[in-house]
Amino acid sequence: MPAERKVPEMIDRPMSFCPGCGHGIIIRLICECLEELGQDQNVIFPIGVGCSSNLGGGLVADRLHCLHGRAGAVATGIKRVNPDNLVITYQGDGDAYSIGIAETTNAAYRNENITVITVNNTNFGMTGGQMSLTTMEGQKTSTTVHGRDCSVTGFPIRFPELVASQFHPAYVARGSVSSPANIKKTKGYIKKALQAQINREGYSMVEVMSPCPVNWGMKPIQAMERINNDLISYYPLGEFTEKGGETR
Amino acid sequence: MKVTVKSARCKECGLCYSFCPKGAISFSQDTNASGYHPVMVDDEKCIGCGTCYITCPDGVFHVLKSERGVL
Numbered sequence: 001m002p003a004e005r006k007v008p009e010m011i012d013r014p015m016s017f018c019p020g021c022g023h024g025i026i027i028r029l030i031c032e033c034l035e036e037l038g039q040d041q042n043v044i045f046p047i048g049v050g051c052s053s054n055l056g057g058g059l060v061a062d063r064l065h066c067l068h069g070r071a072g073a074v075a076t077g078i079k080r081v082n083p084d085n086l087v088i089t090y091q092g093d094g095d096a097y098s099i100g101i102a103e104t105t106n107a108a109y110r111n112e113n114i115t116v117i118t119v120n121n122t123n124f125g126m127t128g129g130q131m132s133l134t135t136m137e138g139q140k141t142s143t144t145v146h147g148r149d150c151s152v153t154g155f156p157i158r159f160p161e162l163v164a165s166q167f168h169p170a171y172v173a174r175g176s177v178s179s180p181a182n183i184k185k186t187k188g189y190i191k192k193a194l195q196a197q198i199n200r201e202g203y204s205m206v207e208v209m210s211p212c213p214v215n216w217g218m219k220p221i222q223a224m225e226r227i228n229n230d231l232i233s234y235y236p237l238g239e240f241t242e243k244g245g246e247t248r
Numbered sequence: 249m250k251v252t253v254k255s256a257r258c259k260e261c262g263l264c265y266s267f268c269p270k271g272a273i274s275f276s277q278d279t280n281a282s283g284y285h286p287v288m289v290d291d292e293k294c295i296g297c298g299t300c301y302i303t304c305p306d307g308v309f310h311v312l313k314s315e316r317g318v319l
Contacts, residue, residue: 011308023305025305
């Protein structure tokens with residue numbers, strides 16, 4: 001028996017992402033979770049610079065476009081001043097890791113009571129597909145035309161594992177939008193992360209593996225298959241830390 | 249009808265087409281305002297599972313509620 005499935009009101013308008021981009025799925029999952037938790041009128045989004053900035057065209061919620069990479073620091077300020085509001089940073093991997101590794105790491109280190117959603121598409125999507133910290137070894141981008149050489153650039157960063165192993169976050173997970181099953185699991189991760197913030201447990205983070213068909217030079221479905229076949233073996237999906245209701 | 253389609257939003261990425269378990273989705277011959285061929289849903293084949301809604305990045309689909317036992 002079909003249940004009604006409707007795009008949440010706060011995101012129900014056309015957006016300017018490329019065809020097959022995972023951003024549209026991820027922001028829909030966040031908004032569905034907010035509606036289910038009854039928080040859709042009680043949320044502030046510090047948004048990063050990059051493709052995530054395209055949210056401005058579709059998302060109707062309080063939001064702030066932060067300086068490049070600094071959403072972790074801005075979210076800290078917003079949350080400390082408005083402790084009753086839900087604060088969700090929405091950033092890409094280039095923004096959160098390559099440019100803003102200091103702010104992102106420090107927010108996690110301080111165990112700020114915020115939720116960080118990072119969209120990992122293994123490159124800087126908006127500016128034309130340059131290498132980011134998460135670019136895979138051998139992957140061709142516009143700044144690594146012969147493939148990424150990890151002996152020169154270092155190896156792709158697994159930030160959720162770093163946070164989970166070194167700091168004391170409330171909830172850390174990595175999801176993917178590469179199949180309907182993975183999308184459903186990712187929604188569960190996002191909901192747990194938001195619930196952790198509502199319970200004032202501390203820092204919660206979900207990294208989502210997302211396709212970038214245009215910059216990977218693939219069709220959308222091939223990009224999804226690349227995530228399943230090549231990326232998930234290096235970026236394993238699942239939950240890394242869960243406090244389960246314990247307040248910080 | 250089990251699913252409504254907002255043709256104007258479709259970007260012809262083909263994710264719903266690839267993931268639909270019943271092969272109920274096809275592309276229209278017409279073009280929308282953005283120049284894409286929007287998707288169409290074959291109501292005979294559709295089972296209302298919502299996979300198209302789950303995989304669509306652009307909010308094209310709205311799966312309608314149906315009465316119990318009526319598909």
